[in-house]
Amino acid sequence: MKETHKETVKRLKGIAVSPGVVIGKARLVDRSRVKILYQYLVDERQVSREADRFKEAISAAREQIIAVKNKMPEQLRKHSFILDTHTMILDDSMFCNATIQTILSEKINAEWALKKSVQNIEKLFAQIDDRYIKERIVDVEYVAERVLRNLAGKEQESLSEINERVIIVAHELSPADTSSINIGKVMGFITDVGGRTSHAAIMAQSLKIPAVVGLETVTHHVQEGTLLIVDGYAGEVIIAPDDEQIILFQEKQLQRERYESSIIRLSHLPAETVEGHRVAVRANIELLEEVVAAKDHGAEGIGLYRTEYHYLRSANLPAEEELFEDYKQVAEIISPSPVTIRTLDLGGDRISSEIALTKEANPALGLRAIRFCLKEVGLFKSQLRAILRASAFGRVQLMFPMISGVQELLDSKAILEEVMNDLDREGHEYDRHIRVGVMVEVPSAVAVADLLARHVDFFSIGTNDLVQYALAIDRVNEHVAYMYQPFHPAILRMIRQVVEAGNKAGIDVALCGEMAGDPLCTFILVGLGIEELSLNPLGIPIIKKIIRTLSLEESRKDLEEILDLDTATKVRDMIKAKMRPLLKDLDQQGLITSYNNQEKRALRHG
């Protein structure tokens, strides 16, 4: 994070997760803990009054929780059990009675006594082995926080009560916060923590409001009502800007809007190179709500529908019916273009308590994705049923993640066949000839791509994991993250090998990792012969525009040269040199930054 002082004006740098620029007043959403002071009560009367004050705070909390429950929209009602749990915690003897006992026996204030009870409960929960039950301590803490706020006379804020146009400033936003937002009133949000795939980021994108996350300390620098400029392209926030900066920003914003709408206007055009070679540009999405934005940005289908959301959002596994409805709607909205649905790409450690698994030392190499599904056949079949049934309502393609060899693919296809037979028997309609593909992201799959190609209709190269596994780099590990290099000659050769295997077998080859959305990669990928790029919907207009300026023939020629280079740095330098005129144009408009801050910085310094 960069921080410069210029009088009282501060600029903070974070992660741009949703584009756009807004200028507006800050609204601090206080999710911080109430400060607790120790107080010894001298007077007996004070002690009994303190106990009463605590009981009142408890009953006020109960009423608040019931009110929240009653206000819950119909479709969320099935999750209301969590609120019942909260009222039960309020009444629990370890929570309520224990605190009253402490107030009376130790003659201390209610806040401190409650803190002691919570600490006791925390101690007990810390000894629990079961991960899911252990995490329930957050419910206890949440309820305690509510009671403490009542004791302090502070209201727990709800974002649905905001009634003027503001920029939300928070340490962190929970799904509960973002889903209760009064959409018309919020101009943008900025948070201390969070990343590109945090729930707040996805919500901001679908609401089309700018958001910057990972600002680390923004809540310390901003006060209620402070004027802010949020730059969702550059991932920058300017706190208390002066007039000059405001004017500058407004001009910049106008310029961007003009330029962006000019590309978006053209985004429905096919992405064809100057020779007329067509590349399909599709969208990676995670939520049903993103399909419309994907279409608006010119997506010719959904190239990767990630299905993890339904498995992560609640403690119980999703029902087949719930999945079917969701997949069916995506298929219908995007039709006649196709949607590629990827089966569950998670490990048991991330899913509900229904499948309790022991902790793994190395989850990236552990029981996850297709391996997990082949073990939990019931869960896998239920998802396959939902996908197949949805295939009756549009062009659905099915993709297995993390396939490492032919046996795994055959095992998966055997289960698919069983599910098809079940559906036949039950008389369900579905597409018997559904196109089935594998995500190529494990290096061993690259090595046997020719063998895999005999059994599938398409490949989709998942470069994020491929780079990680091929270069033995954990991106999240700060000590080696710099070695995460998509331009590594090994990666380019692997992509070429997959494309060649696909071409030989006559199947389609797509690419759906972050490389697909990186303007610097576009011409290598086109030159390599990738037929479909699937990326973040917001990046589609730019990638299409770049493809329209490329010549397939020249890209191929340059590629020969590039594939001969021996380091990632040399590859990057050559690409930058070749693409400079085009990238400069985009960079000046500030358009590259929204997708790839790092590349832009490299471009400026390199």
Added chain:
Amino acid sequence: MELTRKLLINNELGLHARAAAKIVSLAGNYKSTLCLGRGDHEADGSSILSILTLACPKGTEVWVKAVGEDSEALIEALSRLFEQKFGEAR
């Protein structure tokens, strides 16, 4: 009167919050006090949080102990609740 019995956790999810809540509200209907445990780890039958700390997955055997005039009725009702998998489908 004091009564002890061993019961088996049979539902897929084990002794989680929802099941614990059912035990507490059932026990609330009786005059007897209830405690339950797993090995030498004992929990208060009137506290969900205390029951949760037992952390019992499916297949765990727990003991339940009721003390009071209607302990027999309480233990009987409790046995049924366990057998019916706390009203859960699996």
